[in-house]
Amino acid sequence: MFRGICKNMICPNAECPCHTDNKPGKVVTHGFYNSRAGKRRRYRCFICGKTFCSTKNTPYYRLQHRRSKFDEVAALSVEGVNKSAISRVKGIAWNTVHHWLEKAAESCGKFNCNKSKVMDIRELQADEIRTITGGKKTPVWIFAAMDIWSRYWPATVVGTRSFENTKKLFRAVSKQTNPQNVPLIMTDGFEFYKSASRRCFAKCLYAQVIKTRRKDRIIKVEKRMIIGSKNQIEKALQESDDSTTINTSFIERLNLTIRQSTAYLTRRTTCFSRFPEYLGNQLEILRGHYNFLRPHRALKFGNEKRTPAMQAGLSNQRYSFREVFTFCYILKILCEIKMKMESELQALPNAA
Template identity: 30%
Template sequence: MTAKDSNCGDLYTLTAMNVESRLFIGHHEGGRSIDDAIELFMDVDEKREKNSQIPVFTSDNWDAFKDGLVYVYGKLKTPPYKGTGRRPDPVIVPSDDLKYAQVCKKRRNGKIVEVVQRVVFGDPDEVLEILCGDSDGKINTSYVERLNLTIRNSLARFIRRTMNESKDPVMHSRALDFIQAWYNFVKPHRSLRVEENDGRRKWRQRTPAMAEGLTDHIWSLEEMFTFRVPVQ
């Protein structure tokens, strides 16, 4: 792209995943604004069952995530009238079911010197009990960080200071779609394997899509490329 192209410049990729199944739920390419966070969470909300409970969210300490969650999962509430002046307009406040925690990493000279956990929405004790049950009392964001590393290692477009950078935002997003399908259906995840009780120590490998119940086997690349998405 030329310097006059409005699409030229930095393009950030926001990702979302289900920690339990490691399912790569969605991605959004754009800037670092509240609108970009809203786009990501709207995509996540469209893919969950409408009668299901709002998932518990975790992220780093980027404030746009907080505002985006309130926009997507918030509700209108009218502040109490104080008796003078015009009545206040309704404002968007977090839903009672919204639970969100942040992991704030403080760095000094490029090294992490402190990690602070902060519950933003929801009852702190309840949120920490849900998130820290299997992690020694710590909120864990390493899974999505590992996903981001897998994307960077698997897609040359994310390698810094090379000639492989994306030159078209549409094709960049399509490349992420391919990685998302490959990660969910083709690539087995070591932490998802289950032991088979057949008298021998044997493991059955699983992909995130298998753990989520979307398929019952590991797909080949041929199956992924030839699969026809049902028309809804």
């Protein structure tokens, strides 16, 4: 009767009663089915009786190719290869590549969102990248922020260069900041950073670097202390392991990484994104890759290769795309259970 209970699997059926107790061990193996790549195992929940395969709720579900091919497409896309080139190299249709990358982006988005926790941000830099989409008429801006100590990229916003978007970026970062810390924020001279940092952070120090250019050469660099006294900012810089003066070098280096890793953002490209959503999706994959998969050169300690997320204390291992894409499967179920339990808990006192 008990043909192999699967200890780690949870029933993916949202209406199954075993969802609420959050305990694996209700799933048994249930024969095989044939796919193009060969025999695949089938599973059955013995509470609700539903059968399912191991790829249910992952981007691999109903995939007509090998899973490794899907991972390779995602890996190529974060190395700055455009969709047409991927489709030629891998021998699959452009539409398939596009569809896969959308699924990968959704999966990475969930991973990024669920892995981000409150961390000690002491030094923060923010900047924008200008690019074009669709009609080429309105420029689109990519806002990015970076925690300098860990090189972690906590948030990014795609849209117009407005106060709303600046606030959105800082709000996303402040949610991940330990409220007891007073972060030192450094940006360029863009007007909205000052009020956005006042709004979003309870306490912060803020400084600007303003570069004046003439004929593509920087002729003057001006450093301004905006929020906080000179002593406070100097003390924060003394405590910093990375910066000795007010600067935006680290975020500018991240901008270069973003530009080189996204085919949409290469200069003078014909592969600009036709819709801002595509750009947002691609950046979601890239952010997951940068934070959790790719070892950072500045974080190399002897033979140990660390990712920004490891340095920030958000993970204790280097992930692979396979782990990111299958992670959501377990996660989605756990989130649903948590939400259900919370809503039940909230409903209890009202009922009483």
